[in-house]
Amino acid sequence: xxxxxxxxxxxxxxxxxxxxxxxWLSLIVLVPLSALALRPWELGVSGVIRALSDARVLAALRxxxxxxxxxxxxxxxxxxxxxxxLVRMRFPGRRLLDAMVDLPFALPTAVAGLAxxxxxxxxxxxxxPLKEIGVAVAYTPFGVFVAMMxxxxxxxxRTVEPVLRDLGTEAEEAAATLGxxxxxxxxxxxxxxxxxxxxxxxxxxxxxxxxxxxxxIFIAGNRPMVSEIAPLLIVQRLEAFDYAGAxxxxxxxxxxxxxxxxxxxxxxxxxRPGRRG
Amino acid sequence: xxxxxxxxxxxxxxxxxxxxxxxxLTVFLALPLAAVFTEALRRGWGTVLDAYADPDxxxxxxxxxLVAAISVPVNTIGGIAAxxxxxxxxxxxxxxxxxxxxxPFSVSPVISGMVFVLLFGAQGWFGPxxxxxxxxxxxxxxxxxxxxxxxTFPFVARTLIPLMQEQGRAEEEAAATLGxxxxxxxxxxxxxxxxxxxxxxxxxxxxxxxxxxGAVSVVSGHIRGETNTMPLHxxxxxxxxxxxxxxxxxxxxxxxALVTLVAKTVLExxxxxxxxxx
Amino acid sequence: xxxxxxxxxxxxxxxxxxAAALDGVSLxxxxxxxxxxxxxxxxxxxxxxxxxxxxDHADAGSVAIGGRDMAGVPARxxxxxxxxQSYALFRHMDVFSNVAFGLRVRRRNRPPxxxxxxxxxxxLSLVQIPEMERRYPDQLSGGQRQRVALARALAIEPSLLxxxxxxxxxxxxVRKDLRLWLRGLQEEVGITTILVTxxxxxxxxxxxxxxxxxxxxxxxxxTPDALLENPADAFVAGFxxxxxxxxxxxxxxxxxFEGDALPPLPVQAPEGxxxxxxxxxxxxxxxxxxxxxxxRALRPAGPGTRLVVTGPRGSFDAVAAPDAPLPRRGxxxxxxxxxxxxxxx
Numbered sequence: 071x072x073x074x075x076x077x078x079x080x081x082x083x084x085x086x087x088x089x090x091x092x093x094w095l096s097l098i099v100l101v102p103l104s105a106l107a108l109r110p111w112e113l114g115v116s117g118v119i120r121a122l123s124d125a126r127v128l129a130a131l132r133x134x135x136x137x138x139x140x141x142x143x144x145x146x147x148x149x150x151x152x153x154x155x156l157v158r159m160r161f162p163g164r165r166l167l168d169a170m171v172d173l174p175f176a177l178p179t180a181v182a183g184l185a186x187x188x189x190x191x192x193x194x195x196x197x198x199p200l201k202e203i204g205v206a207v208a209y210t211p212f213g214v215f216v217a218m219m220x221x222x223x224x225x226x227x228r229t230v231e232p233v234l235r236d237l238g239t240e241a242e243e244a245a246a247t248l249g250x251x252x253x254x255x256x257x258x259x260x261x262x263x264x265x266x267x268x269x270x271x272x273x274x275x276x277x278x279x280x281x282x283x284x285x286x287i288f289i290a291g292n293r294p295m296v297s298e299i300a301p302l303l304i305v306q307r308l309e310a311f312d313y314a315g316a317x318x319x320x321x322x323x324x325x326x327x328x329x330x331x332x333x334x335x336x337x338x339x340x341x342r343p344g345r346r347g
Numbered sequence: 348x349x350x351x352x353x354x355x356x357x358x359x360x361x362x363x364x365x366x367x368x369x370x371x372l373t374v375f376l377a378l379p380l381a382a383v384f385t386e387a388l389r390r391g392w393g394t395v396l397d398a399y400a401d402p403d404x405x406x407x408x409x410x411x412x413l414v415a416a417i418s419v420p421v422n423t424i425g426g427i428a429a430x431x432x433x434x435x436x437x438x439x440x441x442x443x444x445x446x447x448x449x450x451p452f453s454v455s456p457v458i459s460g461m462v463f464v465l466l467f468g469a470q471g472w473f474g475p476x477x478x479x480x481x482x483x484x485x486x487x488x489x490x491x492x493x494x495x496x497x498x499t500f501p502f503v504a505r506t507l508i509p510l511m512q513e514q515g516r517a518e519e520e521a522a523a524t525l526g527x528x529x530x531x532x533x534x535x536x537x538x539x540x541x542x543x544x545x546x547x548x549x550x551x552x553x554x555x556x557x558x559x560x561g562a563v564s565v566v567s568g569h570i571r572g573e574t575n576t577m578p579l580h581x582x583x584x585x586x587x588x589x590x591x592x593x594x595x596x597x598x599x600x601x602x603x604a605l606v607t608l609v610a611k612t613v614l615e616x617x618x619x620x621x622x623x624x625x
Numbered sequence: 626x627x628x629x630x631x632x633x634x635x636x637x638x639x640x641x642x643x644a645a646a647l648d649g650v651s652l653x654x655x656x657x658x659x660x661x662x663x664x665x666x667x668x669x670x671x672x673x674x675x676x677x678x679x680x681d682h683a684d685a686g687s688v689a690i691g692g693r694d695m696a697g698v699p700a701r702x703x704x705x706x707x708x709x710q711s712y713a714l715f716r717h718m719d720v721f722s723n724v725a726f727g728l729r730v731r732r733r734n735r736p737p738x739x740x741x742x743x744x745x746x747x748x749l750s751l752v753q754i755p756e757m758e759r760r761y762p763d764q765l766s767g768g769q770r771q772r773v774a775l776a777r778a779l780a781i782e783p784s785l786l787x788x789x790x791x792x793x794x795x796x797x798x799v800r801k802d803l804r805l806w807l808r809g810l811q812e813e814v815g816i817t818t819i820l821v822t823x824x825x826x827x828x829x830x831x832x833x834x835x836x837x838x839x840x841x842x843x844x845x846x847x848t849p850d851a852l853l854e855n856p857a858d859a860f861v862a863g864f865x866x867x868x869x870x871x872x873x874x875x876x877x878x879x880x881x882f883e884g885d886a887l888p889p890l891p892v893q894a895p896e897g898x899x900x901x902x903x904x905x906x907x908x909x910x911x912x913x914x915x916x917x918x919x920x921r922a923l924r925p926a927g928p929g930t931r932l933v934v935t936g937p938r939g940s941f942d943a944v945a946a947p948d949a950p951l952p953r954r955g956x957x958x959x960x961x962x963x964x965x966x967x968x969x970x
Contacts, residue, residue: 080680080700081519082529084436090428094421095447098497102462103454105472109465148371155368159361167369169612173376176551176604176611178558179456180578181597184585185379188386188594195378220375252356281455284560284578288585301457305565308461313470320458327453517713520680523700524707525727525781535730539717 106324109317121318126294127303131319133211134300135326138279141218142226142272148219149226149271150264156227157234171227174220179284186217187288209291214299217285222275229271230264237263266338273334280327383601386594398584398595406572407580407596413488414563414576415556418495422552426503427545431537433504434511435519445508451500456561460494463566486568491576494562499552506548507541514540543618547611554607558600629691629784629817630656631677636686638672638841646672648841649686659811659818661828664838665864670821671710671789673838677819678707678787691784706778706786706816710793712770714762720773721745721758727781748776751810768799775807779814786811788820792827804831825865829853837861859900859968868902869941872970875899880967886917886938887962894967901965905942909961910934912952916959920952934958 110118121127156168174182190197190207197208207213241263245255283301290297300323307316355361387395398404429448433441451459466472467484477484484490518540522532538545560578567574575583577596584593631654638647647669654660662670675681677688679700688695695703715723724745728736736744749755752772762770771791778786791807792800808831811818822828828835829849836846837860845857856862863870872883880892880901890901910920910932918936925931930951932943943960945951952958 079436080523081435081516081532083533084432084438087428087432088436088438090425091432091444091448094425094428094500095444098425098493098500099447099450102466102493102497103450105465106458106462151364152368152372155365159365161365163369165612167372169608170372170376172608172611173380173604176554176608177380178554178560178578178600178604180560180581181383181558181600181604182379184581184593184597185383185601188382189379195382196374220379223375277453281453281458281561283455283457283564288582301455301561304457304461308464308468308565311468311470313465313468316461317465320455320461323455324458331453517709517711518715520700521707521709521713521715521777522726522730524678524680524703524705525730525777526701526704527726527730528701528732531730535726536715539715 106317106320109314110321112314113318117314118318121315122322126298127300127319129295130298130300130303131322131326133214133298134280134323137211137215137218137299138276138282141215141222141279142276144215144219145222145226145275146268146272149223149230149275150268152223152227153230153234156231171224173224174222175224179221179282180288182220182285183217183288186213186220186285190216190289208289209293209297211290211297213289213291214286214297217289218279218282221282221285222279225274225278226268226271229274230267233264233267265341269334269338269341273331277327277331280323380601380605383594383597386590387598389594390591394591395595395598398592399599401592403572403575404580404592404596407575407577408599410488410491410573410575411557411577414491414495415553417492418499418556419549419553421496422499423503423545423549425500426505426507426548426552429504430507430511431533434508434514435516448504449501451497456498456559457565459497460562460565462497463490463493485566486570486574488574490566491563491574494566495556495559498559498562499555502552502555503545503548506544506551510541510544511537543614547614547618550607550610550614554604557603630654631785631817631819632687632689633673633677634687634689636673636676636683636688638669638676638681638684645669645841647676647683650838650841650843651686652836652843652846654817654819657815657817659808659820659831659833661832661835662819662821662838663823663825663828663835663864664844665823667840668838669841670823670838674787674789674819674821677785678705679703680707704781704783706781706783708771708774708778708786708788708791710790712762712774714770714773714777716762719759719761720749720754720765723762723773724748724776724780726777744780745776748780751779752776753806767795768803771795771803775810779816783816786816786818788818790821790823792822792824800827807831829865837864839864856902856966859902862902862966862968866904867942868904868966869908869943871901871903871938871965873899873901873967875967880965882962884938886936887960890962890965892965892967895969898970899967900970901962901967903962903965905931906944907962907964908941908943909946909963910943910952910958911946911949911961912956913959914957916957918958918960920954920956920958923951923954934960936960 110121113121152167152171156164187208188194190200190213192198192201192206192208194208200207205212207216237260241259242255245259250258281301283299286299287302290299292298292302300319304316304319307319399408433445464471464485467477467490468474469478471485484493518536519532522536527535558578560582563576564579564582567576567579569575569579569583571583577600581593581596584596631652633650633652636647636650637645639645650669650673662673664670672681676683677690679695679698690703690705715726718726725741728741728744746755749758752775754769754772757765757769757773762773765773774791792803795803804827820828820831832849834846834848835852837844837852839860845852845861852861852865856865862868871887873880875892875894875896878891878893880890880894880899882889882901910918918934918941920932921935921940922933923930924933930945932945932952934941934943941960946961
């Protein structure tokens with residue numbers, strides 16, 4: 071089939087480009103990931119369960135997934151707000167704001183971690199005043215949440231923004247001509263139209279936050295059972311040459327993430343009946 | 348877009364919202380960046396330059412450049428190939444292929460590094476075989492490159508695919524009817540149409556390659572002067588309480604991020620208004 | 626440039642498991658002829674054109690151009706001029722470079738730069754936009770882009786010119802001007818030309834012969850006059866020209882219309898249920914106090930006046946009978962058919 075296509079298609083290069091792509095994909099991504107899928111079972115099923123039911127592992131998984139969930143949720147209103155301002159308003163400095171949104175994408179995670187730690191440390195610009203009112207961010211689970219919000223924010227903004235732009239103001243205006251109040255127009259017309267994009271943004275921010283390492287470990291303090299994230303445990307297991315144990319945690323993280331994203335996809339499909347994805 | 352009266356909120360509300368967004372972003376995004384530069388310069392320029400002149404720092408900078416110089420071209424070629432077959436042809440399994448190309452984005456950096464340890468580490472599948480032939484992959488340059496390629500895998504492909512899909516294949520077909528060969532078509536027709544997006548993808552890929560921390564941290568082994576990249580060097584300095592030096596190296600990477608952002612913004616404007624270029 | 630003949634034999638093409646895009650098409654185009662492939666969307670006309678151009682392949686059948694079998698010959702070696710529906714101009718090249726492209730990419734016999742420049746300028750004046758050389762496609766109007774696309778296709782001195790809905794994206798007036806101009810140009814250059822269109826006026830106006838396509842087959846191939854006078858089947862009759870459709874029954878050489886709406890009409894058609902196609906000018910309306918129809922609207926149309934009448938079987942386009950006064954709006958009237966094309970229902 072493939073060779074016949076390549077012969078007949080007026081545009082050459084299908085075989086070559088697909089070949090390069092598949093080779094690149096297999097060597098770099100698929101074969102290595104298959105190692106992740108297979109290694110844990112060296113421990114046997116009961117061994118995997120034991121590795122995962124360790125109290126410290128459970129605490130770390132709970133922290134990683136819990137903070138990721140909360141940070142992605144917190145990013146939704148913030149992302150919507152920023153996207154709204156970027157799309158609907160014209161003011162000096164808008165381009166700067168626009169470029170600033172991508173900063174967490176571009177900033178190396180280690181730098182972000184260091185920066186957030188400096189900012190929220192008890193003697194930092196924000197840490198000091200927060201300490202006055204009795205809030206500790208650095209070296210606590212709250213710090214984990216803050217770092218995860220930092221890395222997730224661009225996902226929330228950048229998925230909502232184009233949809234909001236395409237939406238235009240006509241639907242709101244139509245709602246207004248039909249007698250809807252401003253709040254009604256926003257809640258019943260705009261928000262439902264943005265819902266799928268908000269969910270996508272939530273999913274992306276969540277997936278990024280769950281696996282986040284660099285920006286979290288500086289600010290987290292990494293106290294076992296309290297502020298230790300799952301990726302850090304993987305690193306520690308690997309350093310102790312417990313490959314199977316590390317792979318078990320990694321596989322569990324991936325499995326839960328994919329299940330969460332799958333669930334999200336189902337919710338999205340349910341949100342837009344009659345439309346093809 | 349300036350909304351008409353029916354979709355416009357009262358001015359105080361609108362400005363309140365804008366100022367709130369600005370404040371939040373400044374506190375949340377700009378302030379950390381400012382903190383890096385302030386901390387780096389706290390003890391003056393001398394300390395900053397000393398931090399760069401340190402042999403271990405120099406080695407880290409060199410290694411970072413080397414890893415990026417290998418990973419970025421590999422992913423550029425792979426990304427172009429992937430974008431070409433996904434955007435210009437229909438074939439069974441195309442959606443699956445597109446999803447697989449994006450896969451590394453949803454994998455934790457630590458896991459991205461770990462998979463290569465599982466393959467090539469001392470107790471990895473190929474570990475003993477490699478050891479008996481004295482080939483180092485993990486805790487050496489090849490491991491760093493593999494982990495970096497994995498992490499930056501989707502950048503170029505994902506920038507190009509939507510653009511090339513939107514451009515369709517009519518121009519390439521026209522070139523074929525006019526007698527152009529495959530490479531001629533790619534060089535004279537396709538490449539000029541995607542050049543800004545390609546450059547933008549390459550820049551993002553490079554920024555991530557130089558800044559990657561989690562994945563390389565796992566495969567590096569943290570051997571000072573040998574397998575430490577700049578982000579790893581930052582961590583070591585920080586853990587050794589050499590804060591000024593840590594922030595000095597961090598400032599260098601933050602600068603790279605800023606330059607990348609500016610370049611990306613410029614490129615987006617260029618590609619958005621192609622007609623203005625001539 | 627001179628034309629070559631095209632022989633298409635039993636060409637079939639199928640995309641996926643559904644109905645065939647082309648289901649055994651045969652067509653013979655004479656050297657220098659201008660042929661239009663006319664049909665509704667999905668009738669397979671563009672697929673056929675793309676197969677001729679080497680942009681798609683036939684699952685079965687053969688295509689010969691100038692006597693040479695085209696099987697396995699890639700598009701780039703065919704030397705066929707192809708004008709795309711959206712023009713597919715190279716957006717990053719100016720008009721000059723677009724037109725010169727086919728000459729510049731030649732590996733053998735590439736003309737020297739001066740000769741390329743001269744040829745491009747000659748073509749641009751042939752398509753009447755000599756001053757546009759340095760413009761980019763997005764600085765041109767639709768009609769200008771069309772001319773550039775044509776000049777680019779002609780630059781490689783093709784033996785065959787293929788046009789895929791070349792006027793589809795243009796306004797009505799530009800369209801009319803351009804197609805007359807295209808016809809003149811084709812006669813001047815003498816190149817065999819095949820044009821795909823869904824617009825019957827366009828096909829009838831420019832083409833020597835028109836192939837009407839339907840569901841992957843050629844329903845009829847002939848000169849515009851022949852198609853109008855002797856449509857091969859109900860589809861062709863319905864697709865070409867405006868016509869009122871009416872069910873009837875043919876008995877002993879006389880068509881009896883459904884519900885006796887119209888007086889019986891002598892016809893030459895097989896016995897049985899049939900569908901009659903009656904053109905507006907063949908349908909006469911006259912005021913009649915007990916007529917089954919009502920005049921709904923009068924539309925001045927050049928020399929005569931077109932009448933829209935409605936009755937129990939729907940709405941009809943007719944003209945006023947010459948020997949009777951013009952009925953007034955809202956008045957009852959009767960219809961009479963003077964001629965009809967009858968096809969078994």
